[in-house]
Amino acid sequence: MTELVRTDRAEETTGRWWRDAVIYQVYVRSFADGNGDGIGDLPGVRSRLPYLAELGVDALWLTPFYTSPMADFGYDVADYRDVDPIFGSLADARALIDDAHRHGLRVIVDVVPNHTSDRHAWFRQAVEAGPGGPARGRYIFRDGRGEGGVLPPNDWESVFGGPAWSRLPDGQWYLHLFAPQQPDLNWENPEVHAEFESVLRFWLDLGVDGFRVDVAHGMVKAEGLPDVGHTGQVKMIGTGVVPFFDQDGVHEIHRAWRRLLDSYPGERIGVAEAWAPSPARLAAYIRPDEMHQAFNFHFLTTPWEAAGFRAVIEESLETAGLVGAPSTWVLSNHDVKRHVTRYGGGAAGLRRARAAALLMLALPGSAYVYQGEELGLPEVLDLPEEVLRDPQRLRDPEDGRDGCRVPIPWTGAGPHFGFGPPGTGEPWLPMPLSFGPLSVQAQSGDPLSTLSLYREALRIRRERRAFGDTPPVWLDAPGGTLAFTRGEGFACTVNLTGEPAEMPLPGRMLLASARPAVEDGVVRLAPDSAVWWERDGL
Ligand code: BGC
Numbered sequence: 360m361t362e363l364v365r366t367d368r369a370e371e372t373t374g375r376w377w378r379d380a381v382i383y384q385v386y387v388r389s390f391a392d393g394n395g396d397g398i399g400d401l402p403g404v405r406s407r408l409p410y411l412a413e414l415g416v417d418a419l420w421l422t423p424f425y426t427s428p429m430a431d432f433g434y435d436v437a438d439y440r441d442v443d444p445i446f447g448s449l450a451d452a453r454a455l456i457d458d459a460h461r462h463g464l465r466v467i468v469d470v471v472p473n474h475t476s477d478r479h480a481w482f483r484q485a486v487e488a489g490p491g492g493p494a495r496g497r498y499i500f501r502d503g504r505g506e507g508g509v510l511p512p513n514d515w516e517s518v519f520g521g522p523a524w525s526r527l528p529d530g531q532w533y534l535h536l537f538a539p540q541q542p543d544l545n546w547e548n549p550e551v552h553a554e555f556e557s558v559l560r561f562w563l564d565l566g567v568d569g570f571r572v573d574v575a576h577g578m579v580k581a582e583g584l585p586d587v588g589h590t591g592q593v594k595m596i597g598t599g600v601v602p603f604f605d606q607d608g609v610h611e612i613h614r615a616w617r618r619l620l621d622s623y624p625g626e627r628i629g630v631a632e633a634w635a636p637s638p639a640r641l642a643a644y645i646r647p648d649e650m651h652q653a654f655n656f657h658f659l660t661t662p663w664e665a666a667g668f669r670a671v672i673e674e675s676l677e678t679a680g681l682v683g684a685p686s687t688w689v690l691s692n693h694d695v696k697r698h699v700t701r702y703g704g705g706a707a708g709l710r711r712a713r714a715a716a717l718l719m720l721a722l723p724g725s726a727y728v729y730q731g732e733e734l735g736l737p738e739v740l741d742l743p744e745e746v747l748r749d750p751q752r753l754r755d756p757e758d759g760r761d762g763c764r765v766p767i768p769w770t771g772a773g774p775h776f777g778f779g780p781p782g783t784g785e786p787w788l789p790m791p792l793s794f795g796p797l798s799v800q801a802q803s804g805d806p807l808s809t810l811s812l813y814r815e816a817l818r819i820r821r822e823r824r825a826f827g828d829t830p831p832v833w834l835d836a837p838g839g840t841l842a843f844t845r846g847e848g849f850a851c852t853v854n855l856t857g858e859p860a861e862m863p864l865p866g867r868m869l870l871a872s873a874r875p876a877v878e879d880g881v882v883r884l885a886p887d888s889a890v891w892w893e894r895d896g897l
Pocket residue numbers: 431434435471537573574632693694
């Protein structure tokens with residue numbers, strides 16, 4: 360009987376690897392520098408594959424490494440079928456994909472379909488061609504309002520601040536929901552569809568296992584481009600209802616892409632970066648004939664508080680469950696403040712981040728780990744003004760994303776903490792001295808380190824693929840704490856308060872973010888901590 364169950368599970372995981380995969384986000388620019396120019400690159404990532412395999416993740420998601428003038432650090436793509444020389448070459452990409460597979464790691468790459476770079480051949484042609492021709496029909500060009508067309512065509516704001524329209528010298532305006540160097544494509548044009556299908560095929564043929572679809576909620580705009588009617592429209596990872604995001608028409612594109620993905624062997628996946636007003640709207644992106652996963656930003660934005668976490672977990676599972684999809688969980692990425700800092704920073708922030716990791720990894724579905732979170736890295740808040748580069752900073756200096764993109768430390772000492780080979784130039788963002796004790800090397804031999812906690816959690820999770828899709832069953836727990844079981848044999852308890860909390864002993868301790876005290880069948884959970892328990896019966 361047990362044997363049979365195991366066989367089923369094995370089939371399930373090879374066939375549908377993504378349903379409970381742990382996917383590690385590599386922000387290529389800041390992960391590892393292979394050639395010593397101070398900027399991370401593909402050979403750097405390749406050299407660190409053994410680290411990722413040992414960490415125990417299932418897949419990597421690589422942020423854009425395509426040819427780009429880097430106005431938005433690669434999210435402004437000039438050539439979707441080539442590698443920017445800063446990051447290496449196409450041969451390096453091929454070698455990385457093959458090597459990752461040899462290490463048992465799948466590879467997901469970013470695709471950026473909402474906009475191109477203003478240096479993309481299509482946009483250059485559009486600028487040169489002048490108003491009215493087919494070259495402009497690939498983007499969203501309009502005449503302006505007011506006398507002489509001096510006002511933008513509507514009141515839309517860019518996510519990075521300021522109007523979402525820029526004017527060319529010939530008088531026409533073009534739409535850019537992000538930076539002016541990122542003109543929005545016109546997805547009503549069949550040529551745009553054909554081009555992206557060809558780009559997807561290009562990378563699928565090279566062997567990638569899937570795509571993270573950038574701004575997957577943005578490609579289709581409301582008919583007639585109506586005004587929003589107010590300012591302060593949308594922020595990065597916003598949930599507002601606006602005529603340029605989350606329009607029903609985007610789902611047709613995702614359906615076409617799903618058909619394409621399914622035409623390749625081996626469960627290639629699509630992951631939507633979609634900002635939707637509610638978990639229910641988000642679930643539409645992961646219907647059976649659309650994307651496989653969508654980032655769950657509702658989980659990411661939940662403050663450190665028990666009731667809020669329970670509510671978002673329940674709602675996420677319920678809405679994803681309605682469409683038969685796994686939920687996903689994410690705490691940090693390259694667009695938001697690192698969660699150690701969001702949860703209060705310092706010792707308390709780190710305690711909470713460690714506990715959040717055990718909570719996240721105990722939930723059914725797929726989890727995303729942003730590079731450096733396994734080291735407990737905080738946001739770097741004191742980068743000198745002159746090194747700040749993020750275009751979002753122009754909107755609001757407090758909102759810049761440079762502080763979560765600082766290169767990660769590999770060694771405790773030495774120049775730039777081992778980010779690159781000996782003689783490496785200054786990293787593109789300076790690394791604070793406080794990163795030394797948080798380096799991979801410094802944490803590797805320490806069983807109590809955050810890195811060891813992640814390694815151990817991922818090992819246990821892997822061993823117990825049994826976690827599978829089994830939903831959590833909530834146990835009675837004192838205020839400010841969460842306790843749930845997953846199947847018969849496993850329980851997780853989380854104390855989200857700054858005080859110890861007592862509850863009946865749920866089982867034998869497997870792993871703890873901070874050691875609890877156990878006495879006479881009662882466990883006293885440490886403040887801001889999570890514990891995994893083995894329960895009798897399995
Ligand atoms: C990416 C950002 C990027 C934006 C525009 C996103 O949501 O994650 O880093 O600035 O898309 O491409």
